[in-house]
Amino acid sequence: xxxxxxxxxxxxxxxxxxxxxxxxxxxxxxxxxxxxxxxxxxxxxxxxxxxxxxxxxxxxxxxxxxxxxxxxxxxxxxxxxxxxxxxxxxxxxxxxxxxxxxxxxxxxxxxxxx
Amino acid sequence: xxxxxxxxxxxxxxxxxxxxxxxxxxxxxxxxxxxxxxxxxxxxxxxxxxxxxxxxxxxxxxxxxxxxxxxxxxxxxxxxxxxxxxxxxxxxxxxxxxxxxxxxxxxxxxxxxxxxxxxxx
Numbered sequence: 640x641x642x643x644x645x646x647x648x649x650x651x652x653x654x655x656x657x658x659x660x661x662x663x664x665x666x667x668x669x670x671x672x673x674x675x676x677x678x679x680x681x682x683x684x685x686x687x688x689x690x691x692x693x694x695x696x697x698x699x700x701x702x703x704x705x706x707x708x709x710x711x712x713x714x715x716x717x718x719x720x721x722x723x724x725x726x727x728x729x730x731x732x733x734x735x736x737x738x739x740x741x742x743x744x745x746x747x748x749x750x751x752x753x
Numbered sequence: 754x755x756x757x758x759x760x761x762x763x764x765x766x767x768x769x770x771x772x773x774x775x776x777x778x779x780x781x782x783x784x785x786x787x788x789x790x791x792x793x794x795x796x797x798x799x800x801x802x803x804x805x806x807x808x809x810x811x812x813x814x815x816x817x818x819x820x821x822x823x824x825x826x827x828x829x830x831x832x833x834x835x836x837x838x839x840x841x842x843x844x845x846x847x848x849x850x851x852x853x854x855x856x857x858x859x860x861x862x863x864x865x866x867x868x869x870x871x872x873x874x
Contacts, residue, residue, distance in 0.1 A: 677859065679859075679860045679861075681798075681861075683798075688848055688864035688865065688866060688867060689798065689861070689864060690864075691853060691860065691861060691862050694853065694857060694860040700853070700862070732797065732798055734798075734860075736858075736859025736860055737859075739812065740788075740800065740803040740812040740859065741788075741800035741801065741802065741803055741812055741813065741814045742800050742803075742859050743800065744797060744798040744799070744800070745797075746797050747797045747798075
């Protein structure tokens with residue numbers, strides 16, 4: 640199974656500042672035949688189900704603000720919130736969908752306001 | 754709009770059984786792969802099970818293999834999870850989930866609100 644790790648476990652960022660979350664997979668999730676990274680990011684606010692932010696490592700889901708961006712390839716990925724807003728306080732999860740299901744999530748990164 | 758509504762959760766004793774249901778609406782249910790994903794209290798997300806649009810393919814997390822069975826009824830726009838031999842560690846909110854598109858099957862685009870399963874004596 641592909642194991643996903645995230646860092647840091649939590650971070651506190653001032654409003655308007657940049658937040659960066661890292662995700663690492665135990666093996667590459669880059670599929671060579673189509674050059675796509677099978678990596679998604681989700682946001683989960685307290686008491687709510689997760690919400691899809693990004694897939695194919697960098698494709699923003701419809702309606703997601705452009706302050707959210709994804710980057711990386713192979714085994715190392717980053718979710719960046721360019722200017723943190725109060726409504727971005729949440730736990731963020733990465734997830735690989737490269738291997739046969741069931742797919743695996745990272746342990747999550749909690750983002751708070753400093 | 755897409756709606757996924759879970760039901761069937763509750764309190765059950767260790768070793769007991771429970772059947773979760775998910776009523777889907779707002780999209781052509783038979784076109785989409787569906788999943789059950791769970792979240793233990795205060796913990797992260799675990800993908801439990803996955804079923805293809807025609808039910809020809811299913812897969813399970815090792816933690817539930819042999820105990821849980823996923824199924825669907827496309828005529829009723831419904832997804833199910835039969836859970837047997839329940840253990841305390843199965844205690845979680847169980848989410849019904851739909852793939853984001855018919856082609857991108859491993860990404861969840863829609864989630865239900867979840868149903869809580871508590872396994873305790």
